[in-house]
Ligand code: HEC
């Protein structure tokens with residue numbers, strides 16, 4: 001920034017500006033910065049829902065304050081200059097020729113440098129403390145578990161490797177190795193497409209991508225980390241209870257909603273298998289009814305007895321915005337108020353489903369299907385999915401029979417089997433060439449591998465998805481598909497029929 005100094009450098013260049021006005025301007029600048037930083041930090045950022053958010057927001061406030069001061073300084077001087085040194089009528093003189101000012105150069109080099117150095121140190125301290133390993137990571141029942149987050153075009157899945165041992169017979173593997181040493185016992189694991197945690201749990205995710213770079217981002221936690229092909233990355237955060245508390249609950253069908261739309265009220269009934277996530281607003285009519293808000297923004301009234309355990313829910317995004325698919329690649333982080341409700345509402349049930357799989361293939365499938373990335377592309381109201389890449393799977397049980405006729409497979413169940421194993425053989429009208437991944441028994445080490453038992457369950461579950469909610473309305477065309485009280489009477493027969501339809505299969 002050194003400039004050649006000439007003798008004619010003008011030092012009379014205060015232009016009649018007094019020290020007092022400089023001080024007033026400086027004070028105004030500082031107040032402006034502090035007010036903007038203080039008032040807007042909380043307003044423009046989402047809820048502070050993690051321990052990490054507090055330090056991050058503190059840093060953001062410092063940045064916003066300094067940024068606002070610089071804005072005030074630059075724009076203020078510009079405005080003053082425009083007014084004060086404006087061209088006046090008949091003034092044809094040049095401005096004073098000012099050339100170089102060492103003091104000024106030193107001041108405007110040292111101040112920004114100092115600010116940048118301080119910000120760098122501050123940022124490093126915040127980053128260091130937010131990403132450092134924490135005590136008791138992923139603790140459940142007093143022991144750590146492993147949580148693997150996997151990104152795949154275009155959905156998230158989360159694998160929980162628990163601290164519960166699989167009984168030896170189920171583990172299937174020989175536990176004694178050649179050298180006589182026992183290998184580590186196999187643990188119960190299960191996969192979900194929403195991430196669950198409880199307030200105060202130190203979450204540590206091991207992240208892998210099945211294909212391209214993805215970027216894991218939960219704005220409310222203020223954490224973000226890329227998933228890189230061939231490299232495992234880690235992200236850490238600790239959800240906390242916020243002022244808003246735990247406003248969400250899941251309504252379990254059957255239930256009636258008194259929907260309010262444009263000032264009119266309308267009762268809508270939901271069937272057995274419906275699970276609807278709503279935000280609880282408050283009780284009305286002396287507590288008998290509860291006002292809730294749906295994800296669509298509509299409000300409704302529902303019987304207060306139907307309000308189950310509550311939790312907080314934060315959106316989890318892919319911030320790798322190259323192509324729209326990543327933009328639609330989102331899921332949710334569910335934060336339960338404490339470990340007890342986490343176990344009751346989520347963890348224990350999932351572990352139990354692995355240890356004691358239900359005999360009914362529909363129930364097996366309802367669990368199994370959430371382990372795959374289907375939600376990223378398909379809408380299915382019963383499971384709260386809203387993917388838009390593929391056709392909606394609502395009522396697929398009603399359509400399957402008809403589609404079987406037009407595609408030449410023997411029945412609706414086989415059509416669904418083929419749609420999952422060989423999607424490109426049976427394009428749904430209107431979706432020609434829109435690629436659904438092949439889910440089959442070729443173990444390519446991604447989560448598109450599907451075991452035959454998962455496939456059978458998922459097909460049975462999709463066959464049961466009828467508009468009426470009555471599973472006997474299914475058009476899947478299975479002989480053994482008989483039901484009583486909307487439950488299959490001979491689940492084993494349905495399983496073997498589906499097994500025959502999906503063979504040959506290599507496990
Ligand atoms: C990458 C997006 C994507 C993913 C992931 C995905 N699908 Fe699809 N799916 C599609 C598209 C696109 C179609 C329509 C084109 C076709 O038939 O191949 C489709 C069609 C289907 C159909 C036929 C629907 C009908 O109306 O006839 C079924 C059934 C289906 N998918 C089930 C699944 C299941 C189960 C999963 C998870 C295991 C899954 N899909 C995962 C995109 C996806």
Ligand SMILES: [Cu+2]
Nearest residue numbers: 214318326329
């Ligand atoms: Cu992505």
